[in-house]
Amino acid sequence: LVYPPxxxxxxxxxxxxxxxxxxxxVWQMLAKLRAAAVERGIDVDRIRGLGGPPRDEHxxxxxxxxxxxxxxxxxxxxxxxxxPINRRMPDDKAGASGRAxxxxxxxxxxSATGLxxxxxxxxxxxxRGGALMTGFYKVDRREVFTPDGFYRTHxxxxxxxxxxxxxxxxxxDMIKTNSANVSRLxxxxxMNALPEVELSLVAGxxxxxxxxxxxxxxxxxxxxxxxxxxxxxALRERISSFKxxxxxxxxxxxxxxxxxxxxxxxxxxxxxxxxHLDG
Numbered sequence: 546l547v548y549p550p551x552x553x554x555x556x557x558x559x560x561x562x563x564x565x566x567x568x569x570x571v572w573q574m575l576a577k578l579r580a581a582a583v584e585r586g587i588d589v590d591r592i593r594g595l596g597g598p599p600r601d602e603h604x605x606x607x608x609x610x611x612x613x614x615x616x617x618x619x620x621x622x623x624x625x626x627x628x629p630i631n632r633r634m635p636d637d638k639a640g641a642s643g644r645a646x647x648x649x650x651x652x653x654x655x656s657a658t659g660l661x662x663x664x665x666x667x668x669x670x671x672x673r674g675g676a677l678m679t680g681f682y683k684v685d686r687r688e689v690f691t692p693d694g695f696y697r698t699h700x701x702x703x704x705x706x707x708x709x710x711x712x713x714x715x716x717x718d719m720i721k722t723n724s725a726n727v728s729r730l731x732x733x734x735x736m737n738a739l740p741e742v743e744l745s746l747v748a749g750x751x752x753x754x755x756x757x758x759x760x761x762x763x764x765x766x767x768x769x770x771x772x773x774x775x776x777x778x779a780l781r782e783r784i785s786s787f788k789x790x791x792x793x794x795x796x797x798x799x800x801x802x803x804x805x806x807x808x809x810x811x812x813x814x815x816x817x818x819x820x821h822l823d824g
Contacts, residue, residue: 569594601633616642622676625649626710641709649674664706671695720749735783741771748815760818761790794821
């Protein structure tokens, strides 16, 4: 990891040349930095972050799906799950973030019980290690860390038997139905791919038998008039049967409950679906 002595462009370019830097992480001054690098004669196409696509150790382009999808957060200082940027991922690891970085400990637990799940099963990611923050400002440490010092990330992942992490979503994105976890984001993606659907929103509503019932609100495309059965039949070709919404209601864009910043209010969405079903 190379730091220039100051944020000035000339200092940054000096360090890039001196240390043969292969990856530049910069946001605000990217265009100016790239232009200045080109003017100096630096081959920006070989530097990731300045325009160069990632290549493997043999100089071959790495396909998009086989590039490590680095996964980290401010709380862990940087990536906690990653692979070298010049490494082509194995074909059976497409979409993975990679293995643990620099001694970071990772475990995946059932959000409800706190017990570790088996390799390959979905659960909440917890982290422990030297690069981790010591806590949140004015928040009791016990609210942030487990008694044995793991940070509860609220990220849903699965980590396979080889240690590769696959990101699923956030804990708030999961619906517990009939003892199974269903990602509402996965169901929404499958529904949004249907030609009759312009927008789908998936939620869980309380159910005495299932715990939570997977339901969806759909804005149809244009003049399309699909039925619940039409969409369920189409979804059977795309996702497992237990993930298919038990009930689907049809709404307009104006019906979608949103915050002032445009985010969907999931609680209000569930109430909206319930009101349609009651009606």
